[in-house]
Amino acid sequence: MAGQPELVRDVDAAGNPAASLDHALVDDYLEFVVARCRPNTLLVTAYHLKVFFSAVPKEPTDVVTADVFTFITARRKPRQGTKVVRLEDGEAGLSARTIKRRLAGVSGLFGYLMTRDDLAVKRNPVPTGLAERRRGGNRGAPLLRTPRTLPRVLGPDEVEGMLGTLNTARDRAMVLAMLPGLVRAISEATVAAACKSRCRGSRRVR
Numbered sequence: 001m002a003g004q005p006e007l008v009r010d011v012d013a014a015g016n017p018a019a020s021l022d023h024a025l026v027d028d029y030l031e032f033v034v035a036r037c038r039p040n041t042l043l044v045t046a047y048h049l050k051v052f053f054s055a056v057p058k059e060p061t062d063v064v065t066a067d068v069f070t071f072i073t074a075r076r077k078p079r080q081g082t083k084v085v086r087l088e089d090g091e092a093g094l095s096a097r098t099i100k101r102r103l104a105g106v107s108g109l110f111g112y113l114m115t116r117d118d119l120a121v122k123r124n125p126v127p128t129g130l131a132e133r134r135r136g137g138n139r140g141a142p143l144l145r146t147p148r149t150l151p152r153v154l155g156p157d158e159v160e161g162m163l164g165t166l167n168t169a170r171d172r173a174m175v176l177a178m179l180p181g182l183v184r185a186i187s188e189a190t191v192a193a194a195c196k197s198r199c200r201g202s203r204r205v206r
Contacts, residue, residue: 001026001059007050009043019046021053025060025119029112048105060113065125068103072143075099103143 005021012018017039020027026049033042053060055074056067076093107126114121129143154162159179166172 001053001057003057005050005053007046009046017042019043021046021050023053023060025113026053026109029109032112033108044101045105045108048102049109051102052106060109061119061121063110063125065127068106068126072099072103075102100143 001021001023005023005026008020008022010018010020016034018034019030019042021030030042030046030049033045037045052071055071056063058067076099078093103126107124110121110124110126113119114124127143163172163175166175
């Protein structure tokens, strides 16, 4: 894809949102997304493709797996210096979850191009995982490891705001009945994570 792709948002005659990156194959895929997904999915997919092809300025038919690895490496680099990290996972680059969402949109594009019989695209350059050789056979490792984070505890004002969005007394009663169990589950998960952090690196003696 020559130059930096520009995402153009529009509305069709029926009032539905439309998106274009001014590239024939990509725009064909976005029209396919319109036919099978919600409008928000279209806009998110178009944005993910814009980000990817801004970093990988190639024609879609020329993209290889090495380009995907280069994209991942660039996104994992610190964005605001090595000393600025997220409290959620302690990392400085773009979060693994965000990168996986980007790659899901790119993988969908190449899945569409592979299905068409008028193109020479025979494989999807976005791998589903990494080959890992272990005893007993080969097993796949995830392409990106996402950290297992604890759920964030809502404050009193946020709980009141959530309850205010419920339409019926029945819904509010159900949520209020679940709140004590949720608080207990979060507390237990917090204690378990703290114990695991303290015991990391220790050895069990029998």
